[in-house]
Amino acid sequence: MQLADELPYALIATDKTPRLLAELQALTLWHQQQCPAYQQLVTAQWPDFAVNAAGNHHSVDHLAQLPYLAVRLFKQLELRSVATEAVFKTLYSSGTTGTPSRIFLDRDSAAVQSKILVKIMQHWLGKARLPMLILDHPGVVSDRSSFSARGAGIQGLSFMGRNHCYALNADMSLNWPALEQFVETYGDGPVLLFGFTFMVWQHLLQALKQSGRRIHLPEGILLHSGGWKKLEDQAVSNQQFKQTVAELTGVSRVHNFYGMVEQIGAIFVECSSGHLHCPVYADVLVRRPGSWQLADIGETGVLQLLSTLPRSYPGHSLLTEDRAQLLGEDNCSCGLAGKYFRILGRLPQAEARGCSDTFAPAIQRKAMPELQSGVQAETQTGGAL
């Protein structure tokens, strides 16, 4: 049985790790065989993994020994482990540099990502599809020409709900008639709310506060993602965020989640104790910058993400640009099995200090209209599903 067939938080380390290691090793071999650039990297940096003529390769004892890829390579290179004709969907993200990552999915990969996302979400939301309030404007999804990570995230999660209602207008103001009608129709029962963290704070919570209005969704569950940077700039803590949500909307169940377009599906959801949790399909390691050795529990380092899902592109083991701390494994006070961790924001951009200038002409920036909304820059750390 594959890990993908398990329940999301069912396995403790002794059951999970050997199976995870076996699946990730098999994926490493697969990508070595299918993606020449990946094979070139593995041979250069992890020569023990060189595939021999029989297609066998070195086996390792620890997750830490697996090759990993710097996540920004998806912005710089076209990395696929399937033929061009098999690409069913291309996902884009954007970082602060404005160059989007390109993630190539075939039908199987897209299907397994959806399946795993549903499994994880059902753990938190239950099996029934709930009426869904999307804390964004409909243009984010409908404009196919500039399909952004935000749009992909909303679309990815929207099939967890039904009777979708967009809470915002295109100018980011609250769509009061729509919102009031949603609350009136479904407010007494369980509902799902979803939005990007900063959008929720700025365009729902601040808008409610300023207009002196409240909504009441006592059985609502709010999922949000997209990174804390902008809220940290405003000195808003997770606790304060949750309190404000409860105060202005009556929603008491709030779950942040972390994930990125480069490793979609197996996302990391915040538990009732406020920690991001690994599902069985994925795992995290924290490394010390420079030596890239594993950091101790509680020590800040750079986050590596492992996922058993990516098969159409070599994204099963990625070194992110996020700083993080591993907090523990199988011993979170919430009772769920698996590793749990904390994100501490991104590594700052390495400052160009020489003549190797980083000029980008205005024309390039205009190519991605979403970049100018000011929200897009956040989606790298956890935007799309």
Added chain:
Amino acid sequence: MSFTVLNPATETAVLRIPFAPEDFAYCQALSEALLKDPQSRDYPDLIALGFWLRQANLKPLLAQYQQTDFFRHPLGLVFHSAPANVDSLFVYSGILSLLCGNQNVIRLSSRSGGSTAILIDKLRYLASEFPAQNARFQLIQCSYDSPQLTALIAEVDSRVLWGSDQAIQAQRQLVMPAHARELSFGHKFSLCLLDAEALLKADETQFQQLLQLFYRDQLTFSQQGCSSAKAVLWLGDTAQVQQAQLRFWPAFTGLVAQKQPLNASEQYQALANAQQLIMSSETQLTLTQQQTISRIKVTQLEPIFTQQHQGCGLFLELPLTDLQLLNPMLTQAHQTLTVWGVDAMQLKNWLSSVHTGLDRVMPVGQALSFSPDWDGVNLIEQFSRKVVCLL
């Protein structure tokens, strides 16, 4: 963004004869202002600039240009465009042009960093004492599409463009007068040549000195200065090169571990950049990581390396049994070659055969020193007019 003058002129700019004493005095005053400010200590580029600006440095440096059998006159109005984040580079070309008697307008990037702020502060402070020099050394900030910039460029006698190749091409959209000169200093890539046999023979003192000089060249600006080496060329036979590497790198990475010049973001950049180059290369490369230094063994200088290498503690290593093997790999982008342990005659013989690439060859330790000869052109000659009188 609007058009902002950072140190407004209080009088009309008037061209001067080259190398006027008042202009040297202005440089000296700027030098003193920089060197005595404790804030400068955080910026090695400002300290270096402060020393370079001293009269005691500039006068001997420029002496050879003062005795001529022709008249030297200023060009007129010279526009300098500074690259983003190269905080003090603009001062070098701007000051040389000032000393040639010109009126200068220097466009700073809006992304300029901390040391630029200190420089602006000092130049403002000097404005009242040196109003004539201040009027001829105007710093501005503006966008490329500013109408005032377009009008300014339409009037210049010369423009000097520093920065990425893209930035230079973007600025070339603005039309300058037919007679005006242009100097462009675009993307460059530098190399360091070490002789394996000499390195193996070096005594401990010589070896430690080499490590310090190599460190200064490469890591003062996280290997991002255009004259800091991104590739190390090892001259010698295969066995010697391997042994020399075994002596050099553990000692060098030890020095790096002790001084810790690279922050977490730069260390990440080095790793990600190494992976990018390996995955983009036409050939199978190998990566060695020691402390925070990454090394990639290469057999060619591929164009992708020259374009995409981002420094931060990443070195390409190219073994060479003969210097001639390098010639076909060199392009116009290859700028400084710092050298250690190679016989000067042998080196000069070889250099006479290098028709493409390499603008300057310096001893290891002097990669970052600025000279009026830059990227193959002499700035003093370029910033002045040679007027011949045969009467």
